Every structure is written in structure tokens, then in C-alpha cells.
Amino acid sequence: xxxxxxxxxxxxxxxxxxxxxxxxxxxxxxxxxxxxxxxxxxxxxxxxxxxxxxxxxxxxxxxxxxxxxxxxxxxxxxxxxxxxxxxxxxxxxxxx
Numbered sequence: 001x002x003x004x005x006x007x008x009x010x011x012x013x014x015x016x017x018x019x020x021x022x023x024x025x026x027x028x029x030x031x032x033x034x035x036x037x038x039x040x041x042x043x044x045x046x047x048x049x050x051x052x053x054x055x056x057x058x059x060x061x062x063x064x065x066x067x068x069x070x071x072x073x074x075x076x077x078x079x080x081x082x083x084x085x086x087x088x089x090x091x092x093x094x095x096x
Contacts, residue, residue: 005047006047007046008047009045009051010043014054018058027067028054034050034054
């Protein structure tokens with residue numbers, strides 16, 4: 001069964017899902033904003049998580065951020081998510 005991080009969508013489908021041009025998705029990948037899966041032949045496959053990230057990129061662009069700013073925002077959001085996951089793992093609440 002495919003998970004939300006398994007690449008299943010071709011670039012044309014992912015671009016259509018988020019109302020972006022295919023070339024923009026390639027630029028975002030080159031800039032390190034996302035990393036879609038690749039087939040053995042090199043075809044990009046976008047996951048549901050990638051589509052959510054593309055929607056976030058689209059929203060940040062609409063808010064006026066440039067790609068450098070978006071990269072920093074995404075980096076910080078990823079860091080917060082990772083810290084939250086760590087806090088939730090194996091940490092028992094202090095006893096009273």
C-alpha cells in the first residue's frame with residue numbers, strides 16, 4: 001500500500017493538481033525545495049506529501065516571498081515538525 005511519501009504522480013499530474021507550470025516544479029527541485037522520487041529511468045514521481053509541499057510553496061509565493069525566503073521557511077517548518085516528533089516519542093509526562 002502506498003504511503004503519503006511514496007511517489008505516484010507524474011510531473012504533469014502534480015503540476016496540474018497545484019495549478020503550476022511543469023517548469024516551475026523543476027526549478028523548485030533544483031533549488032532544493034522538494035525532492036520527488038525517481039524511477040530507475042529518472043522520471044520524477046511526486047507523492048501526496050510533495051503535493052502538499054507544492055501547495056505551501058504556491059501559498060508562500062502568493063504572500064510575496066522569493067525562493068530563498070521560501071527555502072528558509074520550509075527548512076524551519078521541517079525543523080519544528082522534527083522537534084515535535086522527537087518530543088512525542090518516548091517522552092512520558094512528568095509525574096506530579
